[in-house]
Amino acid sequence: MKLMIRNAISIKAINGRLYVAISINGRKCRIIELTNDSIRDFASLPRAPCNILLEFCDNLVVSTGGILYVVSSERAKPVLKTKHGNWFWHAVEACGKVFVQEYGEGSTGIYVSEDLKDFKLLVSNKDIDPSSKQFHYIAFDEERKVLIAILGDGNIVRVATSSDCGSSWGPLYKGPWQFMPVLVERDRWVFGFDSGIARDGVAIYSVDEDMWRFALLKTDGYRYAQFTSITRFGDYYIGCLGYPTAVLVSKDLLYWYPLYIDLTFTEYNCFVDAFAWRNKIIAVTGRELLVFDSRDVEEAFRRKPLLTPYRAYLDRVGGLLYVYVLKRLPWMLKL
DSSP: OEEEEETEEEEEEETTEEEEEEEETTTEEEEEEEOSSOEEEEEEESSSSOEEEEEETTEEEEEETTEEEEEOSSOEEEEEEOOTTOEEEEEEEETTEEEEEEESSSSOEEEEESSSSOOEEEEEHHHHOTTOOEEEEEEEETTTTEEEEEEESSOSEEEEEESSTTSSOEEEEESSOOEEEEEEOSSEEEEEEOOSSSSEEEEEEETTTTEEEEEEEEOTTOSOOEEEEEEEETTEEEEEEEETTEEEEESSSSOEEEEEEOTTOOSOOTTOEEEEETTEEEEEOSSEEEEEOHHHHHHHTTSOOSBEEOOOHHHHHHHHHHHHHHHHHHHHHTO
């Protein structure tokens, strides 16, 4: 492992280039561009922390809390603002448009734009499930042209999809297990748990067969764990945890071995993320940028796994009770 950059908040690998957002004294944000043999300043923003969401039409789409910026090497232009306390967390390009997901209190939305100039509210989490608190994540299955949205907290519709570029949405999964990230693969979608009922886990949805499989996981020393992202590195999966702050590697989605753990974070850390870039794993923790290679992965598999499967009898019973109560609550309130 090599430490390259301190105060790294966010990263994005785009077309052979790596963009890194760095917090400057917690007040401003500097974005740098890394290529094969050079590092250059790309842009500066007047707010921090900032989250690089995606690249669209040679521009970066960057969130600095509740303000969304379109950033080029020449300027950073604010284009969308959300309510106080909320922020824009994830975004995808789909159907020739940009879809941006809001996170926070009250009703949150997914916003869409064709030109990065005019954004409109496409759908709110309340439109999909009135009992939901917020959107957690958005992704896109390019092969099937399906948008995927994840919702929480304390609701029944956990995953919703749209096959018409967001014009209409329908529930895909109703149940106790709550998710945050989703990795779209050729024949399946892999969801990381973000659940208050189970300690941790992954869900695998076989798209063509319309079948779900759930693997409940536990970690020694922590009551629960929460994924922030899941990606691929060759034949391996790279999982990032917001709590505890960690970067993990797995061969089978069941046993997860630590590449890196930062025990100084005592609460959920939303900035943990990782990408495969030029035969290396580039990870960010909100405090530093880390680089791992294949030797680091091999060394990780010689350690004790941080996440392992367990016989989750009580958690499964709790999940069944959760679904039973939520499905019947509207009827019970009428009595």
